[in-house]
Amino acid sequence: MKIVKLAICLIILGIGGKLQAQDLLQRVPADAKVVMAINGKAFFKHVDVSEMNNLFKNFGFFKNVIGKKSKVTSENLEDFGIDIKSKAYVYMQITDSLQYVGSLIPLSNSSQFESLIPDTKKIENVNGLKTIYNNNKTMRVSWDNQNLYILNGIAMDNHFSRKVNQDRYGMLEESSYEDVTATDDHYDYSVVEAAPDTVVTEEWTEEELEAMEEAAKAAEEAAEQAEEATEVVESTNEVNVAVPPPAAAPPAVIVSPDDFDQVDSVLDREEYQDDYYLQYRKIRNHNDSIKNTLVAKWVNEHFTQLLSNQGNSYQSKTLQNLKDNELVRVEVKEINDFYKYYYPMDIMYSAFGTAFKFDTGIKSLASSIVVDGNTMKMVGDMEVDKELTKYYKEIYKHKLNPKFYNFLDEKALGFASININSEAYIKHLPTLVNKYYGSMGDNKVAKGLELMSTIFDVALDEKALAKVMKGDHLLVFNGVTKTKVTYTDYEYDDDYNAKEVQRTKTENVPQFMWMFSSDDTRIYQQILNLAKSEGAGTDRDGIFELKFDKSTGIVPHILIDKGIVFISNDLEKLQAIKNNQFRGKGHSEFVNMAKKNNIAVVFNTKQVPVLIDELDLPVHRSMEETVNELSQYGNFYYLNGKMKGNHLPFELGLDFPKTKSNAVSFLIDALNKISLRLND
Template sequence: MNNLKLAITVLAVNISGNLFSQDLLHKVPEESKFVIALNGKGFFKHASMEQLNGIFKRAGVFEKIMEDNGSFQSENIEEFGIDLNSKSYLHFNVNDSLQYFGALIPLKDKAQFESILPEESEIEVINGLNSIQTDDKTIRVSWDQQTLYILGGVAMDNYFKREDIRQKYGMLENPEYDYAEDAAAVPDTLDWEAYDYDEENTVDTIILADPENESVEEVEAAVEEAAEAVIEEAEASTIPPPPALPDDFESVDSVLERDEYQDDYYTQYTKVTNHNDSIKDIFVSQQLDAQMTRLLAGELGSYKSKKMGSMKDNELIHFEMDKLSNLMEYYYPTDILYGYMGRPSFDYGYEHINSTLLVDGNKMKWLGDVTFDKEMAKYYKEIYQKKINPKFLRYVNDDALGFLSFNVNSEAYIKHMPAIVNKFYGGMDGKVGQIMDLFITAFDIVVDEKAVSKVFKGDNLFVLNGVSQKEVEYIDYEYDEDYNYKEIEKTKMEKIPDYLWMFSSDDTRVFEKILAILITENRVVDHDGIYEAVTNEIDQIAPYILIDKGIVFLSNNMEQLKQIKSNSYTPSASKYSSILKKNKFSLVLNTKKIPSLIDELDLPVHRSMDAEIKNLSQYGDFYMISNGMKGDRFLWEAGVEFPNEGKNAVDYLINTFDNISKSLKD
């Protein structure tokens, strides 16, 4: 529907901004599983309204609105009727039968907002509010003088797979398909004419009720009664047997009838699917109406958040979610898990998750933290105590394309793993629960965490040095006149990633013995202490292995490993050393190297993006880092530094989109 698309466009505009003159946080349902706050005041403080209007104009937004509603004659998003100086909120909730997603957007001028809706919009009055809906009524947009309400719903598949629910709402089983190759045409599994099936109206003509005049219980009773009538009529229908096939054309007719049966099967399958989907849509629509009624009456409580109520001007978006397990439990395949495994606890120990997108000069940062319960916080504090081996730092240089460092205390990890697994998957019933308990106990008894931690200490550094060319062998085929072929060994130059992975080990005997066995089986070749895997097919990224000075190195660059082994590798002081030493986890991508990398790999780039790709050489690094646990919280940060060409990071991004939109328009 055009009116819905425009309403969603307004939502997209509002995602660009909102804040203080009115705060709708008190209208966000208290039990929302997660909430996102959008700070328009902060956004528009850093962005140019003139450029935003230019982007919307070139995207055809204003033109489309004026086509559909001649009363709107403007090229300014400030005249959409949205209060750009207030915060907007997106909220989400779920129960066993339905997912709710909603938005609360402050209005500045109701009449202005209505002027952007198409003239043919079907505006209804529901719960006393002007409203528009999708055709299936699973998304509703309503508004009063101050607030735009968007509420949508999606039925939960797990709920409608339950046999009692399918029977309650009169849902039908899909026809079975006969895969026998020589099967004759199969009769209809359902006689749709028996209950006068109407594809235009489907179940709506049977079930629809007025939620303003009937309670949810009465509506559900109507659904159930109509569904039972549908089932009774379907069961009462009689289906004639298929006609006999003429003998003279038996093989031909069997093929034709199979084709006809396939067409019939998909027709019946489509009808059943439409019937069931219609029931789900009506269920969702009725639940949305009831939810909106409770929301407007203030019966859903108010979401509490100190952070969202006091966002700073440089904070653009803030996200909050309470216990992840309370959200995820609705998405597990309960028919499999609970039927065979009992009900696992799936307790990950997450108490609260926060993250904030903010502007820091020409940097864009995403800061976040995860709060754990007391037990899990204790485990993770010990696990993330490990620091990187300082010897690794000499093998990272400023020209590297990127690197990943991940450091955990492997002794603490192994020590606490049984308790963590039990917390995640404990509570299962019967045999599966006993097997899990046995596994946890055996792991605790058999595995010597101190011994394992000497073999693999837990510090890792993976460095991507770039891309290099390498001559590789491959097998080709030559054919003679009789199409007999013979294998020909050829070589070609390929561009491959050049990488180095290293981890610490105080006891390398296990690795050395494994390599010794592989050498005797001719699966590894020893090049004076640097080991090469022998494979039937040449794999240019397969690593060479070097064990030296308590470090295990894996790389596909033989020359670099030779230099490391002979102590001739020349280290250089790197700007990345500080990041690696301070953080338990760090991921860095050298953005400056991307344009040259794209050229080296001959990757196609659209002309509208060509200039922006080249501008990446002026960017700072993209990074994601974490120093591990602080108290009961796991902290992390991600970000990127933009060129100093704009007033700030938001301004630079708007300039970039502006330039791209101009290129696309040309």
């Protein structure tokens, strides 16, 4: 666990380079699924090292993490031997059996870095590199004079849980108690001794067979340790136990557990459970030992390939040439392949009788954390395969109803808008379903989905449905209002007879307005007329009030006006709209976000202090200043833009106050203030 913490710290400190970084990218395997570049040059362009030193000091990093076991006493990040103003890489590579997480970090001074290693940790020389391992050797940390290499191997549960692989590796099933207690000794050690034979197939190389032997040996040692633990527990149980007498019975007598020949007593059940746990632990230790031995071997083999540049390297011009305001960039490739490594395929096969093969149409994803003045944002895009691109372009080719803009008030707490072409979506839905799930092969599930898609295509008239709901939606939250509500309570007399009483209370109710366009509102009018006849609501002069649990304080109303369906709990605003008296004015920034993007979700951060005050929420004194500063923030937002070629762009951002030169500097300063308040 200590080496894991150290590795995390090193990754935090190792923030990326130029000449060295290009060499390090060449060491990233070409088939890496996820690659992240951390640009230290850009980070420390926006913030001074001294500010970071203060932050780490205030949070106890130097004292409680770095200095706890090492000889280092410095409180300066530049004294740790990590080239913090360079560029580092973190990557993930996945196989059927193993997930690798690797980190490549430039060093400025290898001797300074080495001083971080605790004296309790043995430094070995492996393949000419100074190296330390974690306890089971599934994580390796090695370094030379220029670079630091960290590689962690994580066994894939899907692989090792399959019966064919368990038999191949000499692993045991983690099954029921009866299976565990197959012999008088509750454990068949001959299985461990036979482990190497179970894996002797033409597939295995000589090195792999040696790993099998090491795994079997490690498993046998684990089993012996578990057996010793069992003997200790059993010897502990061989003591006389006093059984308390029942009421009005003779005095207690001393009895031995041997007097019980059945498992009906509480004592025997407990012994039964303890015994089961110990046998289960033996099997788990056996299997874990085999997995750890294999993982350790594979990690070292992968490390050799990493250092010798065997195979092709990962290619990315964008990772090599990060911009000065680009702090971090992540690239994810072959997203469709992830399901086969992480989905519980055996369970799904048992349930549905088929091996699922999904095709989302998303080929890759790339995103960067960028500093744009006082705004910090994550910008990126998803690459869509060419077959689906034409469908997505038609679906997202739509404009928001301009009448919606007036409802985007500057003081609104937030809003969410979505803008799609309903006709195109309904038209292409069968094709999209077949694309997503059609690769499952010739089986009943795939045929069922194909049949449903065909029925959907034949039965629905996309043009008529698109008139009913065109596809543009806007949901606006205008804060909260205090509302008195009546609820039913009960009072009890001396004989505990209940009596209903009506009480009132004040509730804080969110004020919302949802609207969408419709060129044919007849179906909505008919639904409201039916609801009225069934007593589910009341028509209040053209505004329909839904029958709702009034104890919540939320009373939804529906208004159909000039081709727009409004649903809101703000009756006064709906009445103003109906009477042509509403005079809203859209905030230009909000309007642009909703107008230019297929999806826009915006939270007006500056309204948070007002909201907290309205809700009478308590705020700890250490956070009062931070909460008050929120009034100086801008918007927290997510935007899903228009299609560009076969790429679907997105953006997630937050506008920080302009009290500092840039967003990073403000964020570090804010964290420093919080750390000082917490230490008071």
